[in-house]
Amino acid sequence: ERAAPLTVVGRDWCYRPIHEGHDRQGLIVEASTAPELIPAGTEFAVALAGEHQLENAAVALAALATVCGRFPGLDLHALQEGLATVRWDGRLQVLQEGPDRPTLVVDCAHNDDSAARLVTALTNDFEYARLILIFGAPEDKNVAGMLSRLVPLADHVIMTTANHPRSATPDALAHMAGDMGKPVAVTQTVAEAVTSALAAAEPGDLIVAAGSIIVIGDLLNHWDTLQSDLTYG
Template sequence: MSAIEWIHSFDRFDGKGGIKPGLERMVAMLDLVGRPHDRLKFLHVAGTNGKGSTCSYLAAMLQAAGYKVGLYTSPYLIQFHDRMTVGGVNISDAELEQIVAQLRPVVEQVAATEAGRPTEFEVLSVVSILHYAQQEVDFVVWETGLGGRLDSTNVVTPLLSLITNVGMDHQVILGDKLEQIAAEKAGIIKPGVPVLTTAQGVALAVIEQTAQATGSDCLQSGQDFSAQRTSFGWDGQTFDWQGFGHTLDHLRIKMLGAHQIVNASLAVAACMQLQEMGYVISESSMREGLLHTAWAGRLEVVAHKPLTVLDGAHNPEGAQALGTALRELLPEQKVVLIVGVMADKAIPEVLAPLVPLASHVVVTRANMPRSALVDEMAQMIYQLDPQLSVSTSQSVEEAFQLARGQVLEADGVIVCTGSLYMISEARALFFH
């Protein structure tokens, strides 16, 4: 059995099947391998949307400043090894096999205890910690998997905690009220460790209360730092940033959508806080890192004839952000929409911001059991707009064939959105 096959042999945490969130298995595994996480400097990132992009901006700026950076994100969009990189380079097959060989007996030892058999994500998280420790990285940019308080990644004490926006997602596991979800995200805040956030409203209030209880500084977007967008287009966008007694004018990013300004602003604030803590990160490094950041599957243009855009808007907040961006970038223009969502998502709320932008919708599904049934999604679209033309497909590849058949105008646009698993399958059609 290969290393990847072994990792995939573990249960995935889905809130079902008796698998419970908790840190006891992580702690047990890490104790048995010598607690390598204690030797690493983590920047821990939680939130509902924007985690991956914020992590990517942050890693790129630190790398531009000359630091060796480990980046841990999920899920992967291109290949399994994307989940753990060092200096932008994926873990190799040989490195993965070596670490798994070391970890197998440890996992079996833990599985035989009351803690029970680890989940796939728990095993992955320990593999990545061992990899970053072996590589002797300067920083680990460390994205949570789900929630925060009981997430596998929450075994570390970071230099900084970052929390992006907080919205309604994973309610079955995290709770059905925004305050409950925010409390889970705020669970990554550690005593005395500064937290930086772009959350707002009741979620921000929960984060502030948690920071106060742990004696942690809480640095907020709109109060301690801010960003103002100055231009945008299909080639990228610019913004001015203020905070920490500094003003950075005309910062440029290639990623699209007003929400990416928010994500980039949070990453800049984290770099400024690290500067205050004694780390050297020049303004030119920040500019360079921002400019060269790319994050697959986030308003990503993958073809031009017809213009084809992929975006992993898999929850209501993500769909709202995508809808806003499309209205800005394609004013007065309807799109052919390909959509597929996981069955456990708030599907009508994901569809609602996007259906009005479509001339035709192709409903499809990723090749995995958790995907929503296409006929049920088609019925939801009919309830939102009985006049809208809808077709269905059981495969992502066929969905694109149907969508291309619907693009009649020379300047027609295809937008594929929903589950990141589906976006991964879509990307494979364009990048071999």
């Protein structure tokens, strides 16, 4: 109705993914709507993990290509550097990694779609012996949908909660996961959940915390303190 131009990634702006694990991925431009700025064949490293972040990077580049005429100072090298160094705490963020200790990943997945994206990334990009899931979520979210995605991937589940009035209780979360056939433990704080997971984990295991931005924020706020007394199974 507004006669606005439409750019579709995958039709007008195309790329080929380069995917070599959670710590190395990128894309190669195959068709660009602004070849004078981003010519076909240009390669971008993308610092954010997960195949979905390549999609997000492609959309961002396509948007920049659309408005580049208004910003004559845009520079290809700056775009490449930006995507190669961008940081997004709490999004498939690796807090520690093996091989002599368990890997710990935090992700703010807080709905069914983001949980599905997380499962894809964990399945495709990480190798591990066992997966320990730390989970906490607001009671007004589609908790059942998230659990149905994440729990089947886990060998052990630790339910927890953040200090927020919307947070579901760990007992309620454990009850929801009770019929999914996985052992479930309950903790009353995020710090307690992380401590419990680290104590149970061994080198080669993967600990994943997810379900709520608030839970992940709580974990990140306590991480420096928790690191001072790490013990592993």
